[in-house]
Amino acid sequence: MNKILFVDDEPNVIYALKRQLSKLTLDCECQGAFSAEEAIQLIEKSDFDTIILDIRMPGMDGIELLAHLKADARKKYIPIIMLTGCAERELKHKALELGAFDFVNKPADPHELAARIKGALRIKSYEDQLRDQNIILEQQLIQSQKMELMGLLANSVAHDLNNILAVISGNTELAAIKASGIKGVEANLDHARKSCDHGASLVQQILWLGRGADSECKLHDLRSVIDESLMLLTVLIPKTIDVTWSRPDSPCFSYIHQTQMIQVLMNLITNAIHAMRNGGTLTISISNGHAIENLWIQSQNPAPGPYYKIIVADTGAGIDPTIINHIFDSFYTTKPKGKGTGIGLSIVNRILTNLHGYVTVDSEINVGTSFSVYLPAVEDNPNEKLESEASIGSKDSNPVC
Numbered sequence: 360m361n362k363i364l365f366v367d368d369e370p371n372v373i374y375a376l377k378r379q380l381s382k383l384t385l386d387c388e389c390q391g392a393f394s395a396e397e398a399i400q401l402i403e404k405s406d407f408d409t410i411i412l413d414i415r416m417p418g419m420d421g422i423e424l425l426a427h428l429k430a431d432a433r434k435k436y437i438p439i440i441m442l443t444g445c446a447e448r449e450l451k452h453k454a455l456e457l458g459a460f461d462f463v464n465k466p467a468d469p470h471e472l473a474a475r476i477k478g479a480l481r482i483k484s485y486e487d488q489l490r491d492q493n494i495i496l497e498q499q500l501i502q503s504q505k506m507e508l509m510g511l512l513a514n515s516v517a518h519d520l521n522n523i524l525a526v527i528s529g530n531t532e533l534a535a536i537k538a539s540g541i542k543g544v545e546a547n548l549d550h551a552r553k554s555c556d557h558g559a560s561l562v563q564q565i566l567w568l569g570r571g572a573d574s575e576c577k578l579h580d581l582r583s584v585i586d587e588s589l590m591l592l593t594v595l596i597p598k599t600i601d602v603t604w605s606r607p608d609s610p611c612f613s614y615i616h617q618t619q620m621i622q623v624l625m626n627l628i629t630n631a632i633h634a635m636r637n638g639g640t641l642t643i644s645i646s647n648g649h650a651i652e653n654l655w656i657q658s659q660n661p662a663p664g665p666y667y668k669i670i671v672a673d674t675g676a677g678i679d680p681t682i683i684n685h686i687f688d689s690f691y692t693t694k695p696k697g698k699g700t701g702i703g704l705s706i707v708n709r710i711l712t713n714l715h716g717y718v719t720v721d722s723e724i725n726v727g728t729s730f731s732v733y734l735p736a737v738e739d740n741p742n743e744k745l746e747s748e749a750s751i752g753s754k755d756s757n758p759v760c
Contacts, residue, residue, distance in 0.1 A: 361480050365391045366398040367413040379469035395419035402434060409479045413442045414450050422453055429458045438479035517562045528555040578737060581611040581645055581667060588624035599638030611645050611667050612737040619710045626703040627671040627730050634675025642672040647736055665736045672729035678722040
């Protein structure tokens with residue numbers, strides 16, 4: 360409920376205005392102050408959405424109180440409606456210069472005052488939303504700059520690691536030649552060589568991801584995208600978590616930004632891992648030919664199917680039903696301060712929206728959570744030349760756009 364403060368040195372005026380406004384079913388909580396000093400004390404203790412201020416009062420008058428409030432960074436956005444006399448033109452000009460929102464002449468007509476209060480509350484609501492959005496945009500910009508810096512650092516580290524792995528791999532090859540025929544040693548060196556190859560593959564994927572997303576959507580097999588996402592996250596998945604990836608035998612083609620889709624999957628899989636602190640099962644699957652049955656998505660008037668449905672499910676703690684409708688909001692997080700940014704799922708939602716896809720969630724406390732990602736399916740396209748279907752980071756991978 361909106362809160363309104365009346366400031367007037369005449370108690371009868373405040374009582375009359377509050378009584379008249381209550382008859383007009385104005386959904387507000389009204390309080391009164393009989394001096395500027397009392398008003399300041401009330402404003403410090405409580406947040407008001409609009410202030411109705413008499414321009415002439417003994418001691419600190421309305422103009423001085425207006426100037427005091429507009430000089431306070433925390434209070435300057437409260438719209439202030441001045442109660443004035445018809446002949447007080449100079450005071451009106453002064454009040455406008457200080458930032459008064461509106462004027463009502465005494466004696467105040469309750470219908471006129473109610474209309475001006477509604478206008479002030481409506482504009483304040485819009486301004487509050489804009490300020491909140493600006494804060495979110497500033498935080499997103501800072502986060503984007505941090506991610507850009509992390510990309511540069513990751514590229515630098517990846518290049519150094521690549522050189523180190525090349526030396527290790529080369530020396531392993533030489534050792535294998537010298538150890539030829541020695542029982543047990545060849546197997547150990549072969550294992551070391553394969554580990555170097557796997558490390559080099561991870562380094563190439565980091566380098567590729569650091570280059571940024573494709574400039575346009577291309578046709579990709581979603582199975583390969585999931586393969587690459589799991590490979591990138593292999594080192595983060597603890598041994599207490601079993602991974603079940605039900606990989607279809609047939610390709611699942613969709614037009615996507617490969618980098619962005621990997622980002623979507625990595626966010627969902629990472630959240631699933633964090634939800635299973637005591638271990639559990641991570642299940643990933645794709646089913647094809649889906650018409651969308653989810654009622655919320657149907658309300659968004661989706662394009663006709665078919666759609667691929669990717670499910671990322673965990674057996675973790677589940678999501679509290681009282682907050683589940685907010686998990687895709689920007690900067691909403693239930694993690695402790697410093698442990699989460701609250702932008703992961705909002706980015707997932709934004710990326711999928713840009714790809715004409717959708718994401719939904721089902722969860723049950725102490726049972727687990729299941730995210731369903733819907734992407735438009737491209738079925739039976741043998742003549743479509745696939746680009747960048749080789750492993751990420753190989754010489755045939757996507758060019759830098």
